[in-house]
Amino acid sequence: MGEWDVLGRLLDKVQSHSTVIGKVWLTVLFVFRILVLRTGADKVWGDEQSDFVCNTLQPGCENVCYDMAFPISHVRFWVLQIIAVATPKLLYLGHVLHVIHLEKKMKERMKRHADLDNQISLLLRRAYKVPKYTKSTGKISIRGTLLRSYVLHLVAKIVLEVLFIVGQYYLYGFTLKERYVCARSPCPHQVDCFLSRPTEKSVIIWFMLVSAVVSLFLSLIELLYLCVKAVRECMTRRQDYTVTPVTPPPLERKAFKSRDEMLQNGVNLELELRGGKPGANGAGGGSTEAAVDVSLESNNTGGEVHI
Amino acid sequence: MHQEKQLDRKVCHFLGMSWPALYSQLVGGNRHSTSLGKIWLSVLFIFRVMVLVVAAESVWGDEQSDFTCNTLQPGCENVCYDQFFPVSHIRLWCLQLVFVSTPTLLVAMHVAYRNHSDKKRLLQGSGRAGFLTSKGQEEDLETLRRRRLPIAGALWWTYACSLVCRLLFEGGFMYALYVVYDGFQMPRLVQCDQWPCPNLVDCFISRPTEKTIFTVFMATASSICMVLNMAELAYLVAKAVTSTLRSHQRKKCKKSGRERTHNKTTHVSLVST
Numbered sequence: 001m002g003e004w005d006v007l008g009r010l011l012d013k014v015q016s017h018s019t020v021i022g023k024v025w026l027t028v029l030f031v032f033r034i035l036v037l038r039t040g041a042d043k044v045w046g047d048e049q050s051d052f053v054c055n056t057l058q059p060g061c062e063n064v065c066y067d068m069a070f071p072i073s074h075v076r077f078w079v080l081q082i083i084a085v086a087t088p089k090l091l092y093l094g095h096v097l098h099v100i101h102l103e104k105k106m107k108e109r110m111k112r113h114a115d116l117d118n119q120i121s122l123l124l125r126r127a128y129k130v131p132k133y134t135k136s137t138g139k140i141s142i143r144g145t146l147l148r149s150y151v152l153h154l155v156a157k158i159v160l161e162v163l164f165i166v167g168q169y170y171l172y173g174f175t176l177k178e179r180y181v182c183a184r185s186p187c188p189h190q191v192d193c194f195l196s197r198p199t200e201k202s203v204i205i206w207f208m209l210v211s212a213v214v215s216l217f218l219s220l221i222e223l224l225y226l227c228v229k230a231v232r233e234c235m236t237r238r239q240d241y242t243v244t245p246v247t248p249p250p251l252e253r254k255a256f257k258s259r260d261e262m263l264q265n266g267v268n269l270e271l272e273l274r275g276g277k278p279g280a281n282g283a284g285g286g287s288t289e290a291a292v293d294v295s296l297e298s299n300n301t302g303g304e305v306h307i
Numbered sequence: 308m309h310q311e312k313q314l315d316r317k318v319c320h321f322l323g324m325s326w327p328a329l330y331s332q333l334v335g336g337n338r339h340s341t342s343l344g345k346i347w348l349s350v351l352f353i354f355r356v357m358v359l360v361v362a363a364e365s366v367w368g369d370e371q372s373d374f375t376c377n378t379l380q381p382g383c384e385n386v387c388y389d390q391f392f393p394v395s396h397i398r399l400w401c402l403q404l405v406f407v408s409t410p411t412l413l414v415a416m417h418v419a420y421r422n423h424s425d426k427k428r429l430l431q432g433s434g435r436a437g438f439l440t441s442k443g444q445e446e447d448l449e450t451l452r453r454r455r456l457p458i459a460g461a462l463w464w465t466y467a468c469s470l471v472c473r474l475l476f477e478g479g480f481m482y483a484l485y486v487v488y489d490g491f492q493m494p495r496l497v498q499c500d501q502w503p504c505p506n507l508v509d510c511f512i513s514r515p516t517e518k519t520i521f522t523v524f525m526a527t528a529s530s531i532c533m534v535l536n537m538a539e540l541a542y543l544v545a546k547a548v549t550s551t552l553r554s555h556q557r558k559k560c561k562k563s564g565r566e567r568t569h570n571k572t573t574h575v576s577l578v579s580t
Contacts, residue, residue, distance in 0.1 A: 003360040006330060006352045042365075049373055049513060059377040060511035064495060071516040076362045080524075083353065090353070094346065186377065186496075186509060 004034055007086060014093040017142070018150075021222040025215055026089075029082070032211040037078055041208070044200050045075045051196030058188055065182035065193045071171070074201070078208055081164040085215070088153040088160070095149045110263060147226075154223045161216045165209070174209060175202045326356050333411050339418050339456055340411075340466070343539040347532055351407070354528040359400055363521045366514060367397045373513035380505055387499035387510045393487060396518070400525060403480035407532070410469035410476075417465045418456060463547060470540045477533050481526060491526055493518040 008030065015023055048070070054062045142150055168174075176198040183190040195201075330352060337348050370392065376384045429447055458466055485491065493515040500507045512518075 003326065003357050005327060006357060010349065010353070049369060059375045060496070060509060063373065063375055063511040063513050067495065067514060067516050070514075072520055073366070073514075073517060076366065076517065076521075079358070079362045083358070090349065098342070186511075 004038070007083075010090055010093060011086060014089050014096070017093070017096045018089075019142075019222055019225070021218055021225060025218045025222070028211060028215055028218065029086070032214075033078070033082055033208065036204075036207065036211075037075065037082070041075050041078065041204055044197060044204055045073060047196055048073060052193060053196075054182065054187070054191050054193040056187060056191045058186055061182075061184075061187040061191060062193070064184045065180065065187065065191065068182060068184055069180045069193070069195075074172070074205065077164075077168065077171075081161075081212070084160045084164065085157055088156040092149055092153040096146065099146060107263075110267070147230075151223065151226060154219055154226075158216060158219045158223070161212060161219065165212055165216070168209070172205075174205060176205070326352075326360065329405075329408060330356075332415070333408055335415055337411065339414060339458065339462070341458070341539055341542065343535055343542060347535045347539070348411075350528065350532055350535065351404070355400075355525065355532075356404060358521075358524065358528070359397070359404070363400070363525070364397055366517050366521055367395060369513055370395065374510060375513075376499070376504070376508050376510040378504060378508045380503055380508075383499075383501075383504040383508060384510070386501045387497070387504065387508070390499060390501055391497050391510075391512075396484070396488075396522060399480060399484055399487075403476065403529070406476040406480070407473055410472040413469050413472075414462075414466055417462060421456065421462070458543065458546075459550075463543065467540065467543055470536050470543070474533060474536050474540075477529055477536070481529055484522075484526075488522075491519070491522045493522065 011026055011029075015026060018026070049066050052062060052066045052069075054065055056062075176195055178195055178198045180193045180195060181190060182193050333348055337345055340348075371388050374384060374388045376387055378384075426448060456462055493512060495512060495515045497510050497512065498507050499510050
């Protein structure tokens with residue numbers, strides 16, 4: 001992969017923090033766009049200027065006509081397109097790494113205080129923030145601010161993809177004709193210039209265009225999927241509240257397999273306590289079920305989506 | 308033309324050893340940098356090194372072979388090309404990237420030196436004490452190797468120096484490019500009357516628009532890197548200033564606290580008597 005290694009490595013890191021469709025998008029990017037660009041397009045466009053021939057002996061005419069016909073070569077255009085489309089994902093990766101870093105620090109702090117007496121530790125935990133994004137399994141769930149930045153990155157990706165496709169259309173159209181007519185100085189009059197391999201280039205242009213459209217389509221589906229999931233979660237939460245006001249969620253009655261899970265459960269309980277009655281003296285976790293329920297409703301208004 | 312392209316690539320690689328090796332060196336030294344430093348490294352490699360190797364090198368690949376002058380005089384094209392392109396853009400950018408990456412290696416060397424001296428101290432200490440088992444010693448050495456040093460003290464100065472050096476190199480190379488080529492735009496036509504050209508001849512540069520696009524792109528990426536470096540420097544200075552102020556305050560509080568307890572005890576003793 002050579003020069004694309006660095007980008008590849010960074011995008012691989014984001015893989016585990018994306019949705020399923022996001023992973024498919026990354027595969028499409030690597031296999032259908034980067035690989036094809038490296039192996040095929042480079043060779044086809046290799047002789048684009050040397051075999052660009054104009055029907056004149058005037059020195060310099062071919063240079064200027066080539067420059068007018070191709071302000072930027074297709075290959076370089078696609079390189080910039082791939083980098084532009086991958087950038088929002090890298091920015092999202094930055095956010096995820098930042099969140100992971102903060103959560104790790106919080107967990108370390110909590111582990112230190114877990115050795116103290118139960119009551120004292122609960123009181124101390126109140127003074128500090130608690131990890132919000134880490135699930136009991138240790139993975140990061142996309143919710144709250146992370147979800148917002150994920151949606152933002154999807155929107156940016158879609159906008160950039162559309163801009164590049166439209167830009168390509170306005171620059172060259174989607175097929176290359178074999179003849180280009182040029183009348184720029186120092187060409188003495190209107191001259192015919194002939195491109196090299198127009199059909200082969202058109203085939204590859206169409207291939208790259210279809211991959212770009214497929215990537216765009218995948219991003220749109222991902223956005224739709226996230227919206228639908230968010231709406232559905234919202235509806236089920238509202239339903240739960242009206243149908244089962246007293247039963248706590250079955251998750252809390254599970255036997256704990258590890259100390260981490262126990263810690264996480266304590267954190268969740270704390271969150272609920274704090275969410276239900278701000279400033280209330282709920283030390284020791286002796287909350288009423290109604291309070292738990294109210295806190296459940298008010299706490300999860302951050303648009304949480306479990307993917 | 309294809310041969311020339313290959314040669315150009317080799318020159319760049321010779322200058323920069325090889326980019327993947329440089330990347331692994333920089334990532335190693337980057338462990339002890341701030342988050343802005345990590346962002347800077349990614350911007351450097353994705354928007355500058357990658358674009359240079361994948362795109363820009365092929366744009367400049369045929370710069371001399373497709374440099375055409377309106378004359379049949381042999382040698383005229385050579386001298387005119389040499390007059391207008393004393394140093395190619397690609398070579399300037401290669402050098403700039405190599406120079407800009409070097410200060411990070413300074414930080415890596417400082418960290419390695421610290422680790423080495425700490426390791427020596429640890430081994431000496433265990434030798435004297437004699438009760439540390441070999442396993443305990445190994446664990447300590449591992450933590451020493453894996454730990455992330457805070458940017459304070461001498462390391463802070465090395466890091467700040469490296470940032471200043473980076474800024475100077477970036478600025479210097481950008482200015483050099485601007486001065487040598489009279490701006491960031493590549494003209495389509497240049498006029499030349501160097502000997503052996505018989506008169507003022509028109510010479511046409513190949514792909515001027517594409518070259519202008521990439522020159523502007525690289526200049527923008529370079530400016531973004533400079534902004535990141537300045538922000539990182541400001542952040543380091545601010546952190547150092549706040550930590551010194553805080554330590555001063557703590558010293559004052561301790562001092563006043565001691566005085567207060569001293570007064571209280573004297574008061575108590577006065578009352579009791």
